[in-house]
Amino acid sequence: MPHEFSVDMTCEGCSNAVTRVLNKLGAGETMQRPSSFISVANMPSGLRKTRKLRRHLSHGHGCIINHWKHPGGHGVQFDIDLPNKKVCVDSEHSVDTLLETLGKTGKAVSYLGPK
Structure with missing residues (x-):
């Protein structure tokens, strides 16, 4: 049965921390990001400088998929x-x-109940 939690996440780094601890709980399988995932780190430097792209990216961390x-x-x-x-x-x-x-992320966590 799925359980729902509230986790104080503010950016992609926070969600990556959640992903990391839950993957370790599940025997440490590595998650592969889909090829459609766009990150500032792997974009050509010419694209990083465009204002239009920066407005499209969520809070400057390169996470488009939330x-x-x-x-x-x-x-x-x-x-x-x-x-x-x-x-x-x-x-x-x-x-x-x-x-x-989930508490190992260092974020505030609370249990909301079964989904």
Whole structure:
């Protein structure tokens, strides 16, 4: 059964921290970003300087995709909704284990209930 958590995430770095700890919980499988994911780090330098592109990128961190489903590791699937600061985790682990794991990000975490 999926569980919904509120995590105080403000940027892509925060959501990456959530992804990292949940992937470790699920036996550490590495998540591959889809080829459609655009990051400032891998854009040609000429494109980084355009004002139009900077306005299109969300809060200057290169994250265009804010809501994204993650395959996770063994027995863990999760969905991060950055704008609403919510994480939905479908896992065999207990709620206490999931709260402890999400707390390792250093962000404020609260359990909202089953989804």
